[in-house]
Every structure is written in C-alpha cells, then in structure tokens.
Amino acid sequence: MRKNCSYNFVLAIIFFICLLGAGASFLLQYVFYYNPCPLCIFQRVAVIVTGLVVLVLLLISHKKMLTKIISAVLILIPCAFGIVSAGRQIYLQHLPVDQVPSCGPGLNFLIENNSYFVVLQKVFNGSGECAVVEKLFYIPLPFWSLVMFVMIALLAILGITNKDYI
Template identity: 45%
Template sequence: MIDDLRRLSVREWSLAGLAFCVLMMAVALGLEHVVGLAPCPLCIFQRVAVLAAAGVFLVAALHDPAGRAGAVIYALLSLAAVGSGIVVAGRHLWLQSLPADQVPSCGPGLGYMLEILPLQQVLAQVLSGSGECAEISFRLLGISLPGWTLAGFLILALAPVGLLLAANRPRRGYRWQG
C-alpha cells in the first residue's frame, strides 16, 4: 500500500486533496443548510482555509508540473492553507474547553466587522474568540465540530506530504538521459 502511495503523481495527489476539500465543504454546507447549524466566525475561517487548499490543489492538478520546483511550491502553498486551518480549528477547540466564566463575551457578527473594521483588526478580533464560538451546538461520538474539522485538516495534510513525495521521484514516462 505504501508503495502505491509513493507512485502517485502530483496530479493524483492534488486531485485526492481537492476531493477531500470538496467532502469537507459538503459536510459543512450540509450541516448548515440541512441540519440548520449556523457557522460562527471561526467556522467561517476554517471554511476559508479549506477553500484556499482546494484552490491550490485545483491549480496543481490542472498544471501538473513536470519539475520538482513546481510540486514543492504547490505542496508548500497547500500546506500553508491546511496549517492555517489546523491553527484555527485548534483555537476553536481551546475556546470550547474554557470554563463558562472565562469565555469571552459575544462580539458583533463577522459581516458587520468586515464592513467597519480593517481586515487585520477583523482577523485579530475573530481569532481572540467570542462566546458564540465557545458554544458547543453539535457533537458526534462525543466530539464537537471543531474537533472533527481538526481531524479533517490533519488527514488533508497528507496531500501536501504526498506532493512532496511526488516531487522527489522521477516523473512517469520520462527517462533520465545522463
């Protein structure tokens, strides 16, 4: 099995990463529109991280770089997007673990903040957390949604690692003439 994973191309790893991003977004949108769970600002930031990773994987799959440098660049860009998702999901879990008396008060909505504040201030305020982000409105097998999202990001991190593996071996169909 490991040998099979090592043989995957940049395009195949990118398509696998893209497919997992689509799955993560389908679950998020299903929970929002079918189950009725409204996303908090940290949930929205996690979705942005998934979409950023999906964008990198899509471009990487379409480009399918022949050289090592292209695969490494796509791996690093996708790893940055996935890593930011891991950080935000971890922050979200930390907020949910706080005792009730230490939870920050609820702030204004994300849409309102984006209208009146500069982006840097919005990012700082959202990442500092609010009461609505600390609320646990849904659990599956005893794990809250940010916990499942963190697990999803950790699984998704395998795709950039796979891109790095693909970058370090000769491309299929090409033969070194040295």
Template identity: 45%
Template sequence: MMQSVQAWTPRRWALLGLGFCVLMMGVALFLEHVMGLEPCPLCIFQRVAVLATALVLGLAALHGPRGSVGAVYGVLGLVTVGAGVGLAWRHLWLQSLPPSEVPSCGPGLDYMLEILPLREVLNTVLMGSGECAEVGGRLLGLSLPGWTLIGFMVLALVPLGMLFAALRDRRGQAPA
C-alpha cells in the same frame, strides 16, 4: 497498494485532496443548510482555509506539475492546511474554557467586515467570542471543530504526498 501510492504524481495527489476539500465543504454546507447549524466566525475562517487549500490543489491538478514546481504546490498546500489546523485548534481551545473565562459575544462577522479594517476583524475573530465557545453538538464525543481538525490533519497528507512525489521526480531526473 503501497507501491502504487508511492508512484502517484503530484497531479493525482492534488485531485485526491481536491475531492477531500469538496467533501469537507459539503459536510459544512449540509450542517448549515439542512441541519440548521449557524457557523460562528471561526467556522467561517476554517471554511476559507478549506477553500484556499482547494484553490492550491485545483491549480496543481490543472497544471500537473513535476519536480520543483510540484514541491512549490506541496508547500503552498501545507501552508493553507496549517492555517486550518491552527484555526480549528484555536476553536477547540475556546470550547475547552470554563464558562467564566469565555469571551463575551461580539458583533457578527458581516457587521465587523463592514465596519472594521480587515486586520482588526482577523484579530477579533482569532481572539474568539462566546458564540465560538459554544458546542453545537458532538459526534462520537468530538465537537465539530474537533472533526474539522481531524479533517485538516488527513488533508495534510496530500501536500506531503505531493512533496514526496516531487522529490522522487527530482531524484529520478538528476544525472547519475
């Protein structure tokens, strides 16, 4: 099994990661539309990170890169996954604050996007609000941002696999 995974191409890694992104978005949409959990602004930003990763991996799957180009897709994937890890980590930090230190609730994301410049919207969302500090439920002791963080950490294995495959291809193509 290990030997076969080591032989994977960047395209195969990208397809695996793209499937995982679809799974993450499917769970998020299920929780919103079936279970009735309304996403806070940080949840929405985490979804954007999943979609950005899916875009990078989808392009890599279509392109089927080899060598250095596969490494570029791997690095781009790590950047988008890293953004998701940072957002989920920030969300968990907000949820860990004592009630007296939780920021007050702000306006909704739709309203902020209509009124404020994008830079202020990003700053406001990352500073957090009371609604982002609420724990909407737990599964096996973890809140949703905790599970999202785990999802991003698992997803990070895909661009790392793409990088290793690209390095392996590059070494295999180098003159002896």
C-alpha cells in the same frame, strides 16, 4: 496500490477531501440548521481556498521536484490557517465557563466596520458563540476540521516523496 503514484493523483485526493469538507459544512448549516460562528466560517473559507488552490495546481505538470515543493507550500498556506482556526476554537471550547469571552458582533458587522487585521484579531480573540460545542457523532466539529486539515497537509507533504504512502 499503485507504486509511485503521481502527484496529480495526490492532489485529486486532496481536492476530494476539500469537497467533502466544504459540502459537509454547508449541509450542516442549511439542512441541519447549525449556525456557524466566525471561526467556523474561517475554517470553511480555508477549506474552500485550499480546494481552489488544488484545482489550479491540477492543471500543472508535476514532473520536477521544485514544482511539487512549490505546490505543497501553496497548499499548506490556507491549510495552516485552517489548522490555527480549528485549534483556536478547540481551545475556546475547553475554557472554563467563567473564562469564555462574551459574545461579540457578527462577522458581517466586523468586516463592514473594521480593517481585515482588526477582524482577524477580534475573531481569534474569540467570542461566546465560538465556545459552544456542536458535535457530530459525539466528536466536536472543530476537531473534525482539524483532522481534515492535518490529513491534507500530510498528503501534500508526503506526496512530494513519490513513495507509496497512499
């Protein structure tokens, strides 16, 4: 392993993780015909936005500590949204059957007919389709998403110290 790897190297690893996450979500939808629920779509948007932020940050020099800290904060914002979305979906999937919210309108209908705040509120309140447990290698998909977002957050934070964690 390289000692004192550059923050751009850490960002490149994060970008690769984002590419894998976004690619896997599209593969599951369009090749394996998994139908994403609104919380799944929020997680997809979070990973794509995180990847785009990282792509822009790769163009910046990260020699100063302040630049690294600002970069980590910019990465953590969409990453936190993804963690909350995945955590909420895991919670909904573990509710007893009689407490699962009923199915609501689709995300497109909600966006077209409500403000963004109302859309966020309704999606995070949950719907029956978000409580359906879809698995990949016997592990629920939102758990995979949660692990990915936590890995990204840890890399962004630990990369600041310029130590050989990777």
